Amino acid sequence: MARIELKNIVKKYGDGFPAVNDVSLDIADGEFVILVGPSGCGKSTLLRMIVGLEDISEGDLLIDGKRVNDLAPRDRDLSMVFQNYALYPHLTVRENIAFPMTLAKGKLDRAQIDQRVQRAADMLELHEHLDRKPANLSGGQRQRVAMGRAIVRDAKAFLFDEPLSNLDAKLRGQMRTEIARMQRSLGTTTVYVTHDQTEAMTLGDRVAVLRKGVLQQVASPRELYEQPVNLFVAGFIGAPPMNFLPARVAGDRLQLPFCEVPAPAVVRDGGHEGKLLIAGVRPEHFDDAEVTDVPEGAVSFEAQVDVTEWLGNELYAYVPFEAAAETKEQLEQLDRELDGESLRSQLVVTLDAMSSIVGGDTARLWFHPRRMHVFDPSTGENLTRDEEQARKLAEQSEKLRRRSLERAQAQNEDRVSA
Incomplete structure (x- = not known):
């Protein structure tokens, strides 16, 4: 798990246009934060800056207190799940999930890799598909494989870039549940980009609303609904x-x-x-x-x-x-x-x-x-x-987040020990 801090982050392109403008956001260890807003608001750009796929023009990005602006993506120890799954068609599900670990040659032996693949397959109910190729899977199953590949890395944080936008409505509902269950079970800090407010309101501990690259409000879904700032x-x-x-x-x-x-x-x-x-x-x-x-x-x-x-x-x-x-x-x-x-x-x-x-x-x-x-x-x-009511809603949300996280982690420890 990791704490991610964004301090006055700015992203300007060659023409000087600020796609992200002075965004400050503190994401707590184990928190699930949603970046949401209409098309072109800068949410995906902000996510890509966190993972290292976009340079930061101004400001500081800290992971566990360490400034990482100049670190390459592979050195930030973050795991990203893309909208298009990014699976290798010639590899089986087992091989796709194991791929990040096989790249890190010498860090894990074959038994350790198999153990992590089995753990991810258990969590995402992929056992019967481990020897199949991605072309023979449904959209929801492919997305679960992509999530499995993120899980096995034991990264400091998960980053999701509109992972469910290619699925139909029924599958989106099912996958929302899978993602919520996975995040609570692992307790991994998660940043999730979406334009779908149903995902934002049901998944996030807090939701950050962006408008033209500017952060408007960061709050629990209930506070956003009941006490919007503008x-x-x-x-x-x-x-x-x-x-x-x-x-x-x-x-x-x-x-x-x-x-x-x-x-x-x-x-x-x-x-x-x-x-x-x-x-x-x-x-x-x-x-x-x-x-x-x-x-x-x-x-x-x-x-x-x-x-x-x-x-x-x-x-x-x-x-x-x-x-x-x-x-x-x-x-x-x-x-x-x-x-x-x-x-x-x-x-x-x-x-x-x-x-x-x-x-x-x-x-x-x-x-x-x-x-x-x-x-x-x-x-x-x-x-x-009502600022006082907004404060109470924020406190209540944080209390519920901690309780849910502790319960899920305790259940996970019980399963492991059993």
Whole structure:
């Protein structure tokens, strides 16, 4: 295991463009950290700098306290799993897994190599495939072979570069479980790049969100979801993404396209009278008043539904609205940065599958204002972020990480001794 420290890391190419700009990140021993963001945000470049495949223009990279900027990849003792598996087609699964050890001539004898291959095969359920060639394996099996090859090296850290992007949805779900189980069992420090936020939210102890090479927020998945620092993070985390609505401050009220809600204290007392802010409400925080009772403190409103999508376990309803000119351009730009393809301003709500709303209906919906975020449109800052609650979520996440790691390692030791 290893502690990896990134201190003010910068990557500039020949034209001076900063693909990664002043990123500082401290990855704890045994921690699973996700690098996430839209296409072109610099996440893969940052990973390649850690492993040594990209030069660092400025800043320091430390592994266990040792500066490694100038070390070759082979001298950093890191193991990388690529998107395209990078298996040798003429070698068997056994030979592919053993390949890194056979390269290190003299370090391990044949018995030790076989023992490590067997251990990896046990962990990844590859025993029956050890004598097969990669061409005869499924995509998921090939990815497990690539992971096995990383395991046997006993490297200080694992680095994953979008390893599941070539798999179908079902296999991605299965492989997420395998990767999580493997990382907990081995307790190896892991840095994982993905554009898939389901992977980010389910795998990571902490998630680092990047935007145009700049680190926006590093936090547990729960903190990112509940206490985002700005518009970008709020819009990136969550599926469907958070709804952003124009919100005019009028005394102690916020005027939204469909209703008025009480203004949060920070907005009332912050000198925002008459200003147009941006309110953010997640789709899953709405409910159908015909299916669930409206609780005390909630705000209900009627809206014309354009289209619905019934998915079996939930129902999506789309409600168009006219965006205010002052915020429209910024929200359209944000949508483009988030790789979105919105063609119109609309409210997306996720309702109970029992809802009978269909396109064309006038629905009565409700949500609780305390679950609403309010953003400054000029800076993107989340005005309603609760720093104390964010601190508690961070402490809780770290406590759960340590408990899970200790339990997995104890179970692994029991299996070894048995």
